[in-house]
Amino acid sequence: MQASGLAAPALSAVQERLAGLAGFSESEVLRNRLLRAAPLLSRLPLDRASIDHPDWAALLDAVTVQETRMFRAAPQIAAFRAEVLPALAARGALTLVSAGCATGEEAWTLAILAAGAGVPWQVEGLDLCRPALEAALAARYRLGPPDALREVPQADRAMLDIADGWFEPAENLRPHVAFRRANLLDACLPDEAADAILCRNVLIYMTEEGRLAVLRRLVAALRPGGALLLGPTDRPTRDIGLRPWSRDLIGIWRREGADG
Known part of the structure; x- marks a missing residue:
């Protein structure tokens, strides 16, 4: 089988390198994105795969899934705000992380939540895709259609500047939010640095080995407690140092330890 001059074995070799680089699992989604990126594949050095190599970086930009929106999975966000964030804020200043932040909407969601917590705070967004990170930093988004703010509570829209078919976070949020290119398979965060990490619909695109490696790194990056x-299908193994935050909160886990 040929795809824009690329033979199927070469496609398999690229998929294998992507699994090693970023934990991407073979899937129809990945294959279709690779086929659309065929002009990039023809010049990839298979023996020098690296997220910092310009050709591999361009391919990662092309194949990384960037589905996100403000207050995505609103029931989980509401539960985090009501039951988890106050307990975290009671310990002092907050550091919140969006791991796999895509174009930034979930990082800015965390910023809106943190701004109401009554303590100093900061948010960091991490992603591999450079154009997505540029969009996250610019933080200027189309209203739709579909309605990009459909899950945002009315009261929280006061933290957004909305006009002429666009919205962006209020200016006072911006100094507290930073974005950084990072591979979640690497040690991208210091140990015990974060009070909360949001990583939804990222692990579903990864190999089993990649998922476990990323989960272990995310757990290590959390402070005890x-x-x-996580997303609804992301089920950590029992030996990873997490337990459900409570019986009623789906997809919110607590790091075990002295404060947990």
Whole structure:
């Protein structure tokens, strides 16, 4: 089978390198994105795969899934705000992380939540895709359609500047939010640095080995008693140092330890 001059074995070799680089699992989604990026594949040095190599970086930009929106999975966000964030804020200043932040909407969601917690705070967004990170930093988004603010509570819209078919976070949020290119398979955060990490719909695109490696790194990055927000299909193994935050909170996990 040929795809824009690229033979199927070469496609498999690229998929294998992507699994090693970023934990991407073979899937129809990845294959279709690779086929669309065929002009990039023809010049990839298979023996020098690196997220910092310009050709591999361009491919990662092309194949990384960037589905996100403000207050995505609103029930989980509401539960985090009501039941988890006050307990974290009671310990002092907050550090919140969006791991796999895409174009930044979930990082800015965390910023809106943190701004109401009554303590000093900072948010960091991490992603591999350079164009997505540029969009996250610019933080100027189209209203839709579909309605980009459909899950944002009315009261929280006061933290957004909305006009002429666009919205952006209020200016007072921006100094507290930073974005950084990072591979979640690497040690991208210091140990015990974060009070809460949001990592939703990232692990579903990864190999089993990649998922476990990323989960272990995220747990290590949490302070004892910190919270990890995962997608509904992301089930940590029992030996990873997490337990459910409570019986009623789906997808919110607490790091075990002295404060947990």
